[in-house]
Amino acid sequence: MKDVLERLEDRRAEARLGGGEKRIAAQHARGKLTARERIELLVDKGSFEEFDMFVQHRCADFGMEKSHIPGDGVVTGWGTVNGRTVFVFSKDFTVFGGSLSGAHAAKITKIQDMALKARAPVIGLFDAGGARIQEGVDALGGYGEVFKRNVIASGVIPQISLIMGPCAGGDVYSPAMTDFIFMVKDTSYMFVTGPDVVKTVTNEVVTAEELGGASVHAVKSSVADGAYENDLEALLQMRRLIDFLPSNNMEGPPEIPSFDQPDRIDMSLDTLVPDNPNKPYDIKELILKTVDEGDFFEIQPKFAGNIVIGFARLEGRSVGIVANQPMVLAGVLDSDASRKAARFVRFCDAFGIPIVTFVDVPGFLPGTAQEYGGLIKHGAKLLFAYSQCTVPLVTVITRKAFGGAYDVMASKHIGGDVNYAWPSAQIAVMGAKGAVEIIFRADMNDPGKIAARTKEYEERFLSPFVAAERGYIDEVIMPHSTRRRVARALALLRNKASETPWKKHDNIPL
Ligand code: HXC
Numbered sequence: 001m002k003d004v005l006e007r008l009e010d011r012r013a014e015a016r017l018g019g020g021e022k023r024i025a026a027q028h029a030r031g032k033l034t035a036r037e038r039i040e041l042l043v044d045k046g047s048f049e050e051f052d053m054f055v056q057h058r059c060a061d062f063g064m065e066k067s068h069i070p071g072d073g074v075v076t077g078w079g080t081v082n083g084r085t086v087f088v089f090s091k092d093f094t095v096f097g098g099s100l101s102g103a104h105a106a107k108i109t110k111i112q113d114m115a116l117k118a119r120a121p122v123i124g125l126f127d128a129g130g131a132r133i134q135e136g137v138d139a140l141g142g143y144g145e146v147f148k149r150n151v152i153a154s155g156v157i158p159q160i161s162l163i164m165g166p167c168a169g170g171d172v173y174s175p176a177m178t179d180f181i182f183m184v185k186d187t188s189y190m191f192v193t194g195p196d197v198v199k200t201v202t203n204e205v206v207t208a209e210e211l212g213g214a215s216v217h218a219v220k221s222s223v224a225d226g227a228y229e230n231d232l233e234a235l236l237q238m239r240r241l242i243d244f245l246p247s248n249n250m251e252g253p254p255e256i257p258s259f260d261q262p263d264r265i266d267m268s269l270d271t272l273v274p275d276n277p278n279k280p281y282d283i284k285e286l287i288l289k290t291v292d293e294g295d296f297f298e299i300q301p302k303f304a305g306n307i308v309i310g311f312a313r314l315e316g317r318s319v320g321i322v323a324n325q326p327m328v329l330a331g332v333l334d335s336d337a338s339r340k341a342a343r344f345v346r347f348c349d350a351f352g353i354p355i356v357t358f359v360d361v362p363g364f365l366p367g368t369a370q371e372y373g374g375l376i377k378h379g380a381k382l383l384f385a386y387s388q389c390t391v392p393l394v395t396v397i398t399r400k401a402f403g404g405a406y407d408v409m410a411s412k413h414i415g416g417d418v419n420y421a422w423p424s425a426q427i428a429v430m431g432a433k434g435a436v437e438i439i440f441r442a443d444m445n446d447p448g449k450i451a452a453r454t455k456e457y458e459e460r461f462l463s464p465f466v467a468a469e470r471g472y473i474d475e476v477i478m479p480h481s482t483r484r485r486v487a488r489a490l491a492l493l494r495n496k497a498s499e500t501p502w503k504k505h506d507n508i509p510l
Helices: 002-016 023-030 036-042 102-118 137-153 171-174 194-204 208-212 229-244 267-271 282-292 334-349 368-372 375-387 405-409 432-439 447-461 465-469 479-492
Strands: 048-051 076-079 084-091 122-127 159-168 180-184 190-191 227-228 298-299 307-314 319-326 355-361 392-403 418-421 425-428
Touching: 002 171, 002 208, 036 076, 036 084, 036 122, 036 229, 048 102, 076 102, 076 229, 084 102, 102 137, 122 171, 122 307, 137 171, 159 171, 159 229, 171 190, 180 229, 190 208, 194 298, 229 298, 229 465, 267 282, 267 479, 282 307, 282 355, 282 479, 307 334, 307 479, 319 334, 334 355, 334 375, 355 405, 368 375, 375 405, 392 405, 392 479, 418 479, 425 447, 425 465, 432 447
Parallel strands: 084 122, 122 159, 159 180, 159 190, 180 227, 319 355, 355 392, 392 418, 392 425
Antiparallel strands: 048 076, 076 084, 298 307, 307 319
16 A cells, blocks of 8 residues: 555645656746645645646657647646635746647646636646647647637626737637636736747748737737736735635625725825816825725736726725726827726626726827727727626716716616715716807807807816706715725615616627
8 A cells, every 4th residue: 555655645746746857957947836825825834735747648650649748738726815716727948838738728728627616716827839730630629628618708707818928829829718817027918929930921020029929918919908017916916916816797896805994084185186287196006095005906007007906895895997097198088098997897797796996087199090990899999898888887987077988887877876076076968168269150250259168168068967866876975985985885886786678689889
């Protein structure tokens, strides 16, 4: 018996060594942790249970029959994050470059199937060279099996991808279908085809970083939702993110004890909005002063800064925050901001997370660049996403809510449940200057008349009271009481029920 036990330990030790000491050292020399070291940091200490440690590929081409490494380039299993179950697969770059074979794919799909059964999140850690070239179509088939499961699980369990090394070819499309993608700066990159293929096909000469590093995907393409300095920071932030998310679409938002009084007032908010309506202020100050303990997990902080999205808590329960940011492009809605917020709103709605929207929006961004880029369809994505929400929607208009953007930003008309405005709110079709130039064009040569008309327009429309008179705003509130009001509204809506007619699925303007 002792022999058998020892043999098991030997086999385990061999599997844990992956591609061997030399390749592990090379991995460390690049500033990267190994697949198993990453899992240890991601899940609670001692909680990881590995599956399929001894799985091997079955390829007999190109000399592969002589080369077998237990585990076949991916470490899979489950563990807990602050006590809550998560399933994990972690590509092992030291084994055939983490490339995907049929057997490797089957390990991942087993995890996906078990996660769906257990209704718990899946976290994929990527560091790999794409399809196992020697396996050909078996690798392609394996990817297809993974992709299909990503889609089946979408909207049922959270799926998170963390890119921690190369991620090329087939490896990019599974992350692309998950809910969130995060990257590690300088050591990770994602692209469909690498720099060599790019050069052959388009004659462009680019580095891997220029083509698909975190500086591209977390800033320009918006493929990634954020980027971290190193493996350690990225993994710890994933633990933080998991704490904000429900395990599945039936569980409801997680709740943790909060030591921040829900009726805490903040007098400094009374002077947050400047007297001059054209002066910016930082909407993040309002977010941080409203939510529990100023704890805000921002998504896509470096992309489309004119809208801010992320997770926070009120009375210990997770909420999604969407807020126009007057500091960037005056908080205008453009194509990028609309896409960014729309996807986030849909995530929150799919997983039962209430949404708090802070509005200060001068409208949609005019111009050919936006129109040619499909602003109509992109703006419609956000309008569609909010309109189909059944989760509680609490909206606070702090200043401008102009034009179509007023409707879009979780207004009463498209399903806002509790809609507040600060006394500084201006709810109108457009700002005074634009409005007067159109409706009083005949008086344009008379500065005195124009000044009087502008004043008249400002007094009548640039306030929350016309909307409040019609019931489009439930209450004009003091800025200092925003946290208390929002927390009470969310408590009121805890058991919100909302019916929608049967349909197979909607047809969101993609
Ligand atoms: C088999 C692979 C591999 C692959 C890397 N390796 N990629 N083995 N299939 N796809 C092996 C290498 O042979 C090497 O083995 C080890 O992994 C490390 O690779 P290196 O090249 O030495 O590392 P590095 O210089 O860091 O370069 C990493 C890399 C590069 C950029 C990922 O390996 C690379 O370009 N790989 C190929 C990427 C690719 O084109 N994949 C196919 C995509 S097509 P040894 O034994 O020497 O350590 C695809 C189609 C699917 O995925 C589509 C589905 C929709």
